[in-house]
Amino acid sequence: MTDVVQDQSVIVDRSDEVERIAKKEAWRRRLPILPALLFTIIVTQIPFALSVFYSLTDWNIVSGVDREFIGFGNYGELFGSSLFRQAAWTTVVMTTASVLLSVFFGTLIAILLDRKFFGQGFVRTLLITPFLITPVVAGQTWSTSMLNPQFGVVNWLLERLGKDDPIQFAGQFPTWTIVAVLVWQWTPFMMLIILAGLQGQDPSVLEAARVDGANSRSIFFQITLPQLRPFLELGTLLGSIYLIQVFDHVEVITGGGPGSTNLPYFVFQRSIGGGWEFGQASAFSIVVVIATIIFATLGLRLLSSLLEE
Amino acid sequence: MATVTYDSASRIYPGTEKPAVNELKLDIGDGELLVLVGPSGSGKSTALRMLAGLEFVDKGSILIDDRDVTLTPPQDRDIAMVFQNYALYPNMTVAGNMGFALKQQGVSKEERAKRVMEAAKILDLEEYLDRKPKNLSGGQRQRVAMGRAIVRSPQVFLMDEPLSNLDAKLRVSTRTQLVDLQARLGVTTVYVTHDQVEAMTMGHRVAVLDHGVLQQVDTPRRLYSAPANLFVAGFIGSPAMNLIEADRSGDELHFGSSVVALPADVQADLKASSATRFVIGIRPEHLSNAGGGLNSNVTVVEELGSDAFVHATIQHGGGDVTIVVRIDGETTVSRGDNMPISIDGPVHIFEADSGKRLGTPPE
Amino acid sequence: MASSTTGPVVGENKVSGFIFGVIAWIVGLMFFFPIFWLVLNSFKTEEAANGDPVLFFTPTLEQYREVTASSTGLLSFGEAFFNSAWVVVVSTIIVMVLAIPAAYSLAIRPVEKWRDVLFFFISTKFLPIAAAILPLWILARDLGLLNTRLVLIILYTALNLPLAVWMLRSFFAEVPRELIEASQMDGASLMSQIRSVILPIVSPGIAATALLSFIFAWNEFFLAVQLNPVDGSTVPIWVTTAVTTRGLFLAKLSAASTLATLPVVLAGWAAQKRMIRGLALGAIK
Numbered sequence: 001m002t003d004v005v006q007d008q009s010v011i012v013d014r015s016d017e018v019e020r021i022a023k024k025e026a027w028r029r030r031l032p033i034l035p036a037l038l039f040t041i042i043v044t045q046i047p048f049a050l051s052v053f054y055s056l057t058d059w060n061i062v063s064g065v066d067r068e069f070i071g072f073g074n075y076g077e078l079f080g081s082s083l084f085r086q087a088a089w090t091t092v093v094m095t096t097a098s099v100l101l102s103v104f105f106g107t108l109i110a111i112l113l114d115r116k117f118f119g120q121g122f123v124r125t126l127l128i129t130p131f132l133i134t135p136v137v138a139g140q141t142w143s144t145s146m147l148n149p150q151f152g153v154v155n156w157l158l159e160r161l162g163k164d165d166p167i168q169f170a171g172q173f174p175t176w177t178i179v180a181v182l183v184w185q186w187t188p189f190m191m192l193i194i195l196a197g198l199q200g201q202d203p204s205v206l207e208a209a210r211v212d213g214a215n216s217r218s219i220f221f222q223i224t225l226p227q228l229r230p231f232l233e234l235g236t237l238l239g240s241i242y243l244i245q246v247f248d249h250v251e252v253i254t255g256g257g258p259g260s261t262n263l264p265y266f267v268f269q270r271s272i273g274g275g276w277e278f279g280q281a282s283a284f285s286i287v288v289v290i291a292t293i294i295f296a297t298l299g300l301r302l303l304s305s306l307l308e309e
Numbered sequence: 310m311a312t313v314t315y316d317s318a319s320r321i322y323p324g325t326e327k328p329a330v331n332e333l334k335l336d337i338g339d340g341e342l343l344v345l346v347g348p349s350g351s352g353k354s355t356a357l358r359m360l361a362g363l364e365f366v367d368k369g370s371i372l373i374d375d376r377d378v379t380l381t382p383p384q385d386r387d388i389a390m391v392f393q394n395y396a397l398y399p400n401m402t403v404a405g406n407m408g409f410a411l412k413q414q415g416v417s418k419e420e421r422a423k424r425v426m427e428a429a430k431i432l433d434l435e436e437y438l439d440r441k442p443k444n445l446s447g448g449q450r451q452r453v454a455m456g457r458a459i460v461r462s463p464q465v466f467l468m469d470e471p472l473s474n475l476d477a478k479l480r481v482s483t484r485t486q487l488v489d490l491q492a493r494l495g496v497t498t499v500y501v502t503h504d505q506v507e508a509m510t511m512g513h514r515v516a517v518l519d520h521g522v523l524q525q526v527d528t529p530r531r532l533y534s535a536p537a538n539l540f541v542a543g544f545i546g547s548p549a550m551n552l553i554e555a556d557r558s559g560d561e562l563h564f565g566s567s568v569v570a571l572p573a574d575v576q577a578d579l580k581a582s583s584a585t586r587f588v589i590g591i592r593p594e595h596l597s598n599a600g601g602g603l604n605s606n607v608t609v610v611e612e613l614g615s616d617a618f619v620h621a622t623i624q625h626g627g628g629d630v631t632i633v634v635r636i637d638g639e640t641t642v643s644r645g646d647n648m649p650i651s652i653d654g655p656v657h658i659f660e661a662d663s664g665k666r667l668g669t670p671p672e
Numbered sequence: 673m674a675s676s677t678t679g680p681v682v683g684e685n686k687v688s689g690f691i692f693g694v695i696a697w698i699v700g701l702m703f704f705f706p707i708f709w710l711v712l713n714s715f716k717t718e719e720a721a722n723g724d725p726v727l728f729f730t731p732t733l734e735q736y737r738e739v740t741a742s743s744t745g746l747l748s749f750g751e752a753f754f755n756s757a758w759v760v761v762v763s764t765i766i767v768m769v770l771a772i773p774a775a776y777s778l779a780i781r782p783v784e785k786w787r788d789v790l791f792f793f794i795s796t797k798f799l800p801i802a803a804a805i806l807p808l809w810i811l812a813r814d815l816g817l818l819n820t821r822l823v824l825i826i827l828y829t830a831l832n833l834p835l836a837v838w839m840l841r842s843f844f845a846e847v848p849r850e851l852i853e854a855s856q857m858d859g860a861s862l863m864s865q866i867r868s869v870i871l872p873i874v875s876p877g878i879a880a881t882a883l884l885s886f887i888f889a890w891n892e893f894f895l896a897v898q899l900n901p902v903d904g905s906t907v908p909i910w911v912t913t914a915v916t917t918r919g920l921f922l923a924k925l926s927a928a929s930t931l932a933t934l935p936v937v938l939a940g941w942a943a944q945k946r947m948i949r950g951l952a953l954g955a956i957k
Contacts, residue, residue, distance in 0.1 A: 011317040011332065011369050014379065018365045021380075022323075029783045032773030036833060037789070039770055043830035044796040050807035109699055117693030123700035125941055129707055132940035134891040136908045137929040141710050144922055151722050151922060153709060188703065196949055245800040248893040252912060264802030264894075271806050272898055278806055285803030292798050363853050383856040390857045396850035400872035409868070410858035457858070467857075 048289070054282035062276045074283035084284065086259065087266035088291070090175055091244065094262055095295060098182035098246075099239045103232060105183065106190025111220075113191070114198040124195075131188040139252035142181045143170055170253055174260035178249050186243065190235045197231030198224070244292050263288045311464040311497050313337040313360065317369035318379075320355050329355045331521040332369060340495040342488070343526075344512030346502055348544070352521035354469060357501045361467050362386050373464060389458035390467040394474060395450050397442040397457075403429075404438040407456045414461075428460040431490070448479050455487070459494060466491070466498040472507065484511060505545050509533070517541050535670035539659040542590045542666075548618055551596070551632045553589045553625060554661055562658065564589055565603040565625050575658050575668035582660060582667065590657035593618060593635040598642070601651020605632070607642055614638055621648055713926035721923035735927035739914055749931065752910035759821050759906060760889040763828035767836050767885050768878065770829070775840030780852060780870065790841060793834040801831070805898055812899050821904040827895050832885040839884065839950035843877025844870070880946035883939045890936045907932045 055074055059067040078084050113124055130138065146152050149166035158167065169177045201224065209219050247264045254260040256269060263284060265273075271281035315335040321328045330352040337343045345353040358364040360371055362383030370379045378386050389410070397406050407428060408421045416424075429435045432452045442450055451471060458466055472480045472487075488511050491498050502508055508515045509529040516526040517540070525537040536542035542550050555562045555569075560580050562569045569589060571579065579587075598619070605621035608631070616638045622629045634650055642648055658667040713721045715731035740749040778786045808827070809818075817823040847870055855865045871878075893908040901909065911932040915925045940947070 036770040036774035047804040047807035396854035
């Protein structure tokens with residue numbers, strides 16, 4: 001026993017050395033991230049901080065009156081404004097509808113594509129294309145070639161089917177026309193993410209389920225869908241992030257026309273789009289940020305709880 | 310060629326209390342093939358990676374040929390390693406994979422080609438030199454991984470379960486080739502495996518680890534015939550040694566209804582021990598069905614041809630205990646039979662709680 | 673990852689499999705139809721494009737000639753295309769130069785709290801551009817960057833960097849750890865490890881990420897129109913301003929739209945598989 005005690009006293013303890021090397025190593029590992037991190041912080045956080053500051057001031061850039069600090073005044077005004085409430089509601093409808101519909105259709109199409117058939121790769125290529133189209137081009141194409149009351153294909157078809165007066169899509173249903181174009185563009189994106197999920201499934205699990213006597217329906221709802229959850233979440237998250245910011249489609253399809261002004265477009269209208277009320281517009285934009293965060297987290301929670309049951 | 314020394318080397322992962330490898334002391338001789346074996350979590354792979362330089366050494370030192378390499382980066386240790394999944398560079402051909410290390414050393418192109426060819430000849434890889442790893446079978450990939458190691462003629466080979474991704478048949482034949490190759494090249498080799506059969510068949514010496522602590526290092530034969538403690542006794546041998554708990558009654562231990570005959574040194578240790586519970590260890594081949602005082606009831610018979618393993622229950626310590634007995638393959642025994650057995654060979658006695666062996670192990 | 677298509681199973685009706693295939697084709701063609709129609713219209717005369725829809729007609733390149741012809745005082749196709757190419761290529765290069773080392777750090781030798789860092793990058797995507805446009809506009813004005821290509825280069829880099837880091841991290845994370853350890857054992861220096869071992873494995877992922885970043889930057893309209901509406905305007909601005917004449921303009925608009933969107937469609941087709949894998953893997957690993 002005494003031998004062991006003596007031995008221990010001569011063991012080199014390198015914990016300090018190891019810690020020193022580990023620290024040096026940790027910095028060497030951190031270094032490559034720093035340029036990207038600094039760039040992102042400077043370009044994204046400074047404008048945001050300035051936005052917060054502006055939102056607490058009364059500042060109209062054309063009136064020539066000096067910027068004045070008014071605390072939360074803009075925010076109070078904002079919730080009293082019916083135009084703001086309208087824009088907020090439009091944002092909620094537009095985002096929720098386009099995210100949910102494109103996830104829904106994306107899932108259906110992904111399931112269709114997840115089986116071997118003639119020309120599978122070609123059909124996938126056809127399907128992905130709408131996502132690649134420049135948003136302003138997509139918006140213009142739909143509002144002219146497709147849905148225009150005079151020379152749009154859809155109205156021409158409806159006329160063949162016996163409907164006499166053409167539908168003024170962008171005029172009568174501005175928000176839903178925009179949603180339709182958004183769903184057309186984002187369904188392919190959702191479809192590809194979900195397809196990646198479907199194809200990453202372990203086939204032996206599906207085989208085991210079949211051997212256990214499950215039919216296709218219960219396999220889908222009890223095995224496939226839960227496994228798809230992270231992919232559905234990812235699609236919802238990325239979709240929400242991009243779709244809550246929609247501006248291009250609004251601009252080219254309705255120009256913010258009757259009831260289709262969402263918050264980003266509203267911020268634009270109130271400031272450089274002609275309003276020049278920078279203080280107020282900043283307050284709107286802060287609300288958009290908060291709404292985005294709430295939206296994305298709520299969407300994720302909702303989806304998770306739905307799938308957990 | 311080189312010797313390797315682990316001098317009380319410990320690895321404690323950050324955020325953990327218990328060392329993954331605890332004061333490992335090990336001297337590996339020049340040209341020796343030493344196997345590190347143990348269950349998962351025993352620290353065997355960590356110990357190997359410490360020697361490789363892929364893990365820090367928190368305490369103690371590691372020496373290669375009396376040179377302290379504890380703080381030397383892996384690049385400068387002159388060690389080659391074969392990984393479990395081979396870790397072949399997918400974008401390089403077989404020749405590229407094998408010559409990569411030489412290229413790093415700045416060896417000329419002609420010299421590289423020559424040495425790669427020599428290694429390829431040894432491993433039967435000449436016709437595959439221009440292929441990419443994805444176009445090779447599992448066995449061929451394994452040989453390329455070996456080739457990558459031998460082409461460098463390093464001071465030490467490290468092998469981390471290099472056979473575990475092969476199918477059973479290929480594993481056995483590759484095992485033999487590997488032993489032969491190592492003997493021919495005479496390069497000091499540290500080999501990690503969880504498979505005790507692999508450890509026993511390949512190692513000149515085998516080091517058994519459990520929970521980061523070295524349990525015993527010895528020749529395969531000694532490990533089998535004189536396990537230093539209960540863990541080694543249970544880990545080495547297939548089927549495993551029968552380990553039967555027994556309370557002491559005075560200075561005697563009972564196996565079933567009979568008193569176990571103990572050699573004098575064990576007897577002396579038993580007298581000196583303050584423990585009350587012990588474990589009697591008997592290898593299946595040291596139980597005999599040639600008649601004896603203990604009745605057993607046969608439950609399963611595993612026929613291996615040359616011999617058979619009989620699983621049977623005996624009455625012991627007020628309950629049923631299952632034991633395994635090796636019998637001659639010609640004898641017919643079947644389930645439900647009553648088989649009288651007796652002890653016919655050495656018996657190992659361990660303290661149940663400390664796992665300590667009683668008596669001096671035979672030389 | 674083996675991409676295993678759930679194939680037909682014993683006992684599954686072959687007819688139903690065929691029907692699913694047909695439905696997939698129909699859905700695919702329906703989704704593609706507006707694009708098909710756009711391209712078709714671009715080869716028509718204005719009269720044909722504005723008349724009743726027809727599939728067969730004598731194609732003409734007249735509209736392409738007209739929209740690409742430059743006229744004084746208006747943003748020409750050539751200028752817009754050059755501006756877009758300049759802004760998009762330079763910003764994509766900067767994105768990759770910044771994102772590749774960051775992704776290496778986050779995946780190959782993960783720093784502590786790498787998840788937090790990754791989340792920070794992604795969280796900047798939560799900031800709607802509309803919310804930052806005012807300070808950006810003011811900063812750009814004060815720094816004399818309004819109506820320059822530089823301001824778009826900086827902002828497109830910031831826009832695409834988070835997604836690029838996210839995607840590249842998942843591609844880098846696919847490099848087996850043992851491979852890097854093996855190269856260390858083989859005596860490779862850090863540079864030669866990166867050059868000979870890591871880059872060959874991740875280069876397809878890098879290409880896909882660069883293409884996605886290219887697509888998003890090329891398609892960007894909001895910042896371009898707010899900060900850069902005069903000189904140095906990009907293709908999306910050109911396409912909304914090129915055809916303003918009332919009356920018959922559909923064929924010309926179609927030709928302009930086709931030209932504007934062609935580069936990104938080609939890039940997207942080339943990158944489709946890896947692009948989505950990179951996005952999807954980020955969620956899982």
